[in-house]
Amino acid sequence: MTQTPELESLTEESLTRGLMVLAKLDSDLARILETLGPPPIWSREAGFATLLCIILEQQVSVAAARAVFTRLCGVVVTLTPENFLILDDVQLRAIGFSRQKILYCRGLAQAMPTAGNANATGQLDLTKLEKMDENTIRTELKRLKGIGDWTVDIYLLMALQRPDVFPKGDLAIAIALQKLKNLATRPTPVQLEEMTQQWRPWRAVAARLLWHYYLSNPK
Incomplete structure (x- = not known):
């Protein structure tokens, strides 16, 4: 897989590119994209x-x-x-x-x-x-x-819109991934780190997809 430069920031264009890559890598992420459409980029001003x-x-x-x-x-x-x-x-x-x-x-x-x-x-x-x-x-x-x-x-x-950051300690993401993958138990941060390696170098895009899924489903 082509690696993105470490300091590249996500843009709407690169977000779309990352979504396409992830959809090919993971059928469950592809299902989110097909059902819900692309997630917001969810940017904040640095400072x-x-x-x-x-x-x-x-x-x-x-x-x-x-x-x-x-x-x-x-x-x-x-x-x-x-x-x-x-x-x-x-x-x-x-x-x-x-x-x-x-x-x-x-x-x-x-x-x-x-x-x-x-x-x-x-x-x-x-x-x-x-x-x-x-x-x-x-x-x-x-x-x-x-x-x-x-x-x-x-x-x-x-x-900072870094493309490969994954918040493995985020509760909403853990809940979303458990539901998406039909896991018996909620994945731990260590398990999330292991499970998401295949999504590099677009893990920040995957995180947005999982938040998108979490917010679109009843808790």
């Missing part, structure tokens, strides 16, 4: 606000996390690290942040190299990170407390 939103989405429903994020954006109209750090614990709790998410998101904001932020440690430059390879990005992001593989995977997949 602080998106990474903060993904942290909010950890271990809660997307709807619940988006509600908190929307309330935050109503209080902080321009969501920058500096503006986020102005908010104290009481304000963030009123918006809907858990104590743990306050810790994680404040740590992220403090790590950003921002002008005028006396508390910034300058550990993380997301703009420079965009040009780096996946392993470097993963290592740098995981230095921050509260950022693990799932958060990195979603950021790589949706914000």
